[in-house]
Amino acid sequence: MKTILVTGGAGFIGSNFIRYMLSKYKDYKIINLDKLTYAGNLENLKDVEDNPNYTFIKGDICDKELVEEIFSQDIDYVVNFAAESHVDRSIMDPEIFVKTNVLGTVTLLNAAKKAWEEGDSFKEGKKFLQVSTDEVYGSLGETGYFTETTPLDPHSPYSSSKAAADLIVKAYYDTYKMPVNITRCSNNYGPYQFPEKLIPLMINNCLNKKPLPVYGDGLNVRDWLYVEDHCKAIDLVLHKGRIGEIYNIGGNNEKTNIEIVKLIVAYIHDNVDPTVDESLITYVADRKGHDRRYAIDATKIKEELGWYPETKFEEGIKKTIEWYLKNREWLKNVTSGEYQKYYERMYSNR
Numbered sequence: 001m002k003t004i005l006v007t008g009g010a011g012f013i014g015s016n017f018i019r020y021m022l023s024k025y026k027d028y029k030i031i032n033l034d035k036l037t038y039a040g041n042l043e044n045l046k047d048v049e050d051n052p053n054y055t056f057i058k059g060d061i062c063d064k065e066l067v068e069e070i071f072s073q074d075i076d077y078v079v080n081f082a083a084e085s086h087v088d089r090s091i092m093d094p095e096i097f098v099k100t101n102v103l104g105t106v107t108l109l110n111a112a113k114k115a116w117e118e119g120d121s122f123k124e125g126k127k128f129l130q131v132s133t134d135e136v137y138g139s140l141g142e143t144g145y146f147t148e149t150t151p152l153d154p155h156s157p158y159s160s161s162k163a164a165a166d167l168i169v170k171a172y173y174d175t176y177k178m179p180v181n182i183t184r185c186s187n188n189y190g191p192y193q194f195p196e197k198l199i200p201l202m203i204n205n206c207l208n209k210k211p212l213p214v215y216g217d218g219l220n221v222r223d224w225l226y227v228e229d230h231c232k233a234i235d236l237v238l239h240k241g242r243i244g245e246i247y248n249i250g251g252n253n254e255k256t257n258i259e260i261v262k263l264i265v266a267y268i269h270d271n272v273d274p275t276v277d278e279s280l281i282t283y284v285a286d287r288k289g290h291d292r293r294y295a296i297d298a299t300k301i302k303e304e305l306g307w308y309p310e311t312k313f314e315e316g317i318k319k320t321i322e323w324y325l326k327n328r329e330w331l332k333n334v335t336s337g338e339y340q341k342y343y344e345r346m347y348s349n350r
Ligand SMILES: Cc1cn([C@H]2C[C@H](O)[C@@H](COP(=O)(O)OP(=O)(O)O[C@H]3O[C@H](C)C(=O)[C@H](O)[C@H]3O)O2)c(=O)[nH]c1=O
Pocket: 085, 086, 087, 088, 132, 133, 134, 135, 185, 186, 187, 188, 196, 197, 198, 199, 201, 213, 214, 215, 216, 220, 221, 222, 257, 287
């Protein structure tokens, strides 16, 4: 029996992780601490809300009192998903990214340290897992891959805040020998992703026959990872990762943005609405400081823990689009109200 504190569990990756863990470990307790920002949604966990092993707490990881109170329970693992994660929003409004991503991480680390310390060391079997991103490494040219030893060179306020948090986590290992791991994943896709990110945004716009805004020349490259494969990797690192280590988690699946958009258009055209076609694609002003290419070398996690991305992209993207088609009500709910204002602000002057 283990108790895991999952932060940001009502978000995209966090909710997929909670679902995965509850179904795999019937005797694990999961506490989900989530602030329920615009991107966190309890609808994402409707199917598990009555599970006796699952508890939800609404709150901010920056709230020291609340976090310390949660640690009055015997927490074995922390998996810190809670983060402001959208690069474009970080360009418009950096402050909240530093607050949640950096200060929030330190608040969690401090509470875990206080609860787990035993004399000069830490109680057995505890771990703090920081979920990070390949964006901390910066941008690649046409060749090469990020390894765990690639120097940090973040460019956006978002990636800089994540790099700062990674360094704080590392400092707690270097200084206090706190049991930590850092994972750095590539671009995730799959069910429950908020439609500010490329794939669900394009699906939603196709379904509403709205222009498909492609930044710059559309040739930026991302390495796409199916969210369930990411959850499996985190589970492995949590249980078997060597203390103090960083693990890259990549999809081994590089695609240009325009390839992704055309693929979504073709799927919707062929399966849903034949009037949706590539004429919806609209090239718009580029993202400021837009990283050109991300590509991950995931040799370490494969060799040490036997993990590799199992889901082929063709299969994953099909499952993803079909999930959005089956969950149009969810899509409609998350894109009403505030989302419209965000969309106007983000795209009207591009
Ligand atoms: C929303 C949008 C995006 N794009 C481009 C910009 C990027 O080159 C690519 C993917 O953008 P997105 O914002 O979905 O994701 P990234 O900026 O690569 O970052 C994502 O993957 C990493 C790992 C994280 O850590 C971030 O949290 C996560 O948001 O599509 C467009 O061309 N048009 C659009 O409307």
